[in-house]
Amino acid sequence: MEQEHRRRARYQGTHPRSFREKYKELDPDKYHADVEKVLQSGKTPAGMHIPIMVEEILDFLDIQPGQTGLDATLGYGGHSRKMLEKLQGQGHLYATDIDPIESEKTRARLEAAGFGPDILTIRRMNFAQLDQVAPGVLFDFVLADLGVSSMQIDDPARGFTFKYGGPWTFGWTPPPASPLRSVCGSWTRGSSPPCWRKTPMNRTPTALRGPLRRYSGRAGR
Secondary structure, three states: OOOOOOOOOOOOOOOOOOOOOOOOOOOOOOOHHHHHHHHHOOOOOOOOOOOOOHHHHHHHHOOOOOOEEEEOOOOOOHHHHHHHHHHOOOOEEEEEOOOHHHHHHHHHHHHHOOOOOOOEEEEOOOHHHHHHOOOOOOOOEEEOOOOOOHHHHHOHHHOOOOOOOOOOOOOOOOOOOOOHHHHHOOOOOOOOOHHHHOOHHHHOOHHHHHHHHHHHOOOOO
């Protein structure tokens, strides 16, 4: 039986606002011209991350063909791709990332660009475990651009942002971890919430603690 064609839900206004409404930016292979237009405007397309200080980093690392290197935070793969290009098909690059969703997307993207397992090894692990990435291998260069990226912050379904509505889960592995409310429970103002000892909240700036308390009552609804 032929599947019925369903029209995409129309967003309000003349331009998409929410993450999911930006379907063209989320499919750069199909809508390349639209993504290029966003990039030319100086903005970062939804679901993408623009690497910083690329030329400065390459100049400092002075990567040579035949060397072995490490990108401690693979992310969208912007830095890794430039380092792989410097290797000119000789040598090897190891890369780590704790995000199972984005690391697989980046693996496929880099492989499509010609950087397969013969020159690139991606490990799903935290950069704190660098001594376990390739035991016995001496790296000629290492890049550690620590932090999270636009892909995690922009997508409310990932549970890392307070820019849009959605559960705060702070979990890397799908299915998402429990929302903040189920982890923290309830607490009174002035007390020390138990969740701050269990999640990244234990380093939350004081200015954010009020909004977090208010949000915890809505999380998971």
